[in-house]
Amino acid sequence: MSFSSVDAEIKSSLPGLWKYTGRRNVPFSDSQDWLQAKRRDDDIGDLWRVHDKLYNLTPFIHKHPGGADWIELTRGTDITEAFESAHMLNVGKVEKILDKYFVREASARRNSPYTFKPDGFYQTLKRRAEPILKNVGTGPSKQVELLQDILCILYISFVAMGTYLESIPTLIAAGLLLTFSTISAHNFFHLRDTWRRYYFELSLLSSQDWRISHALSHHMYPNTLLDAELTMLEPFVVLLPKSTKNFWWNQLFSPICCNVTALVGFHVAFFKRLGSKLTGKQNFRQEILIPVLEIVFLLNIAPSSWSGFRSWALVHAVFAYVFGVIGLAASHHHPVCFHDGDEARPDSDFGLCQLDASSERTDDDRENLLVALTTFGFHPLHHLFPTVCHSKLQYLKPVVKETLEEFEEEINKFPHWQLFTGMYLQAGRNKPNPFVPRIRTSSHHFQ
Template identity: 40%
Template sequence: MGKLESTVPGLSYPSARDGALKTGIDFLDGRRKDDGAEGLWRIGNKLYDLSQFIKNHPGGSEWIALTEGTDITEAFQVHHLTDRAERLLPKFYIHDASTPRCIPLTFQPNGFYKKFKARALKALEGVDIHRPSPRTNMIADMLLAGTIISCLTASATRAWPAIIVSAMFLTWLSVTAHNYLHMRNNFRMFYMDLCLMSSNDWRITHVLSHHLYPNTIWDYEVYSVEPFLSWLPLKNKTIMSRILSLIYSPIIYTLTYVMQGTKRYYVALTKVDLHPQDLIPFILPLAMCTVSESIGAAFATWTTIIFLSSFYFGYTGFNAAHHHPDIFHDGDICRKDLDWALLELDAVRDRYLIDSSLFLTLTNFGTHTLHHLLPTVDHDYLRRCWPALKETCEEFNIPFKKMTQWELTKGQFQQLLRNEPKTFVS
């Protein structure tokens, strides 16, 4: 796509965007080139050495180990609701950074995000914000059981109703597992690995990229599917490429699992970056072989389930919250206030009906705005924070908008066709 100039003032071009394969490892390698962290951890304009804290990090060592040599300002601010982590920082301070930040987003004490977070924390009093609710765990575990039982049934019978039900269960399980990826290390986040996608890679590409910089040139989930799907309103999008994107969409949906699975094992084998969870995708097909008439029949059934589930997952994810002509995309004229939360509000929409049910929320990427603002909080507890968000929106005169699933589905295709920028309020 060439080097694009972001319309977010001061947002630099990310090196990772030019990678041929576009993996999570590429994203982090690009950040190490761009962030001026000098091999340490950058927060704001200060550099810290967190190497001695890796094993003691309450959220798990992986978060700190992954981000060594990068700017973690946004992740640090958003992943810690209390001020405990901030109070610990001075003991790890090394020196000030010698280069300015390549990301201009702010967290001012009187800005939108800080005020909202304080209200949200008050709304969550009495809740263990570091753990999922029993209801969420029950739904996730029931979806796991439903996935295994339906897949075994499909393998034994090769009946289309069983195959379709299996695909639905696997999709619901994978989306629900996404809720756990943002939290401290837990075994339920590995439920996602059953569908070929990597929970480890998603912690990078989804949590550390998409969630922190949605719909910008830094958003992995935007640039990883370019040039086939180009959501940014670029004037150089030709009529042919815009029309072809409508045809590519269902193909991308169907191949999402396979493409990410291929990247997963390519990186694991070429970079010798194997993880125990890389064995999890083999559990379902191996189990299905035990009840099938043959290994070939089991593999054919599993493959069919994978492609059907991938289509459902792709449709759900790409049409859930971010792509519509009335939603900010890099290339549009953004607001002057660069408070991080305001970018999130401009780049996200919630949906009617989906947000009214915990099951629908967990299985359809629901409660999307609150989840972006408070990603580590379990979806079951997020609903307590609606009044805090409403109050803060009213204080800053920010309209809060919801859409129907149909509006977002239709709007996603309209966004693929759009090449004229819009102006978002200052």
């Protein structure tokens, strides 16, 4: 495998992660580029890998209950983490279906640090969660669907009214409503295919691209060299504890970069994606027309074309900034959280590593479903059960607590404001954290 001179110096502190997938220091890099790099590194042709076995899932693509996207996107890659974290019900039946498509044993070791031991934390938690999920289900509740629909209707109403009246306060409110609607829609693109996932497209973002960069990369390998969401921010925001970072320079510079990146990043990503589709680099998908139609709609109801463009730009600038800040400060980037470069735990159980790299907001215990849906709430549980709707996560808290106690582990917990300030501290951190046998709590101090 060939690297650039920059990539050649990149090494993970996780023992089982021995190849770096993606490109560093290429801002707003394409999620498709990450996927192509992963196919190259996993090196299994047109097959799919689960643990140490290779399968040909081509005949299963359109039979997959979650939708064809998940299988088509992951062709030629190791899907072990995605397979394990997606299937919480009837696991034995799912494995029997998978066996029908077995081709051969894999010859190379996996490029992943994670373990799924039968008596380990994650598999124990899955067994305990299954009967609960059989009872309550894993899909969206009627309440969640209604909340999502109302948020979208309110956004359309406010953006139309603000554009027609040229009302800046109304347009700012529309930007906030778009933020909350988009974060809520993120819940739907994790689940089996549903038309509500396309609410996500109103924001200039792509639900399919985010299924790659967020669901298949960030959720499977949070805060590691395989996390595409970290790569996309570099070199403007460097969140890994690199020794080459100047602490004070990054303390001064990272708040500016975090805010500027949040303000313009999604606009840049949208026009890059649109260009890729127009030039044939990416396959054309009809949902790219949703934000285009949104622009056309605003231009037609505005007093002038220039006024319509300004309204569109303002709404999406408000959205991008608030969405970016909420996303960056939601859970993962307090300095106590594991970031690649920190000392790793000896046994990299998938579930425990998810918790090492995330934090729970102490405010979550008081949050209602609407707040959780619109602010990336219940985040550690969402990482443990990414294909379970947010409306069902609360039912799993007792078994998560029971399993944590059995394994003598804890979840990082901080008030939301500490996660926000911690994000800036992490951007400046240039020294690795040592591993502490119990997951560190908010009382832990660091330098």
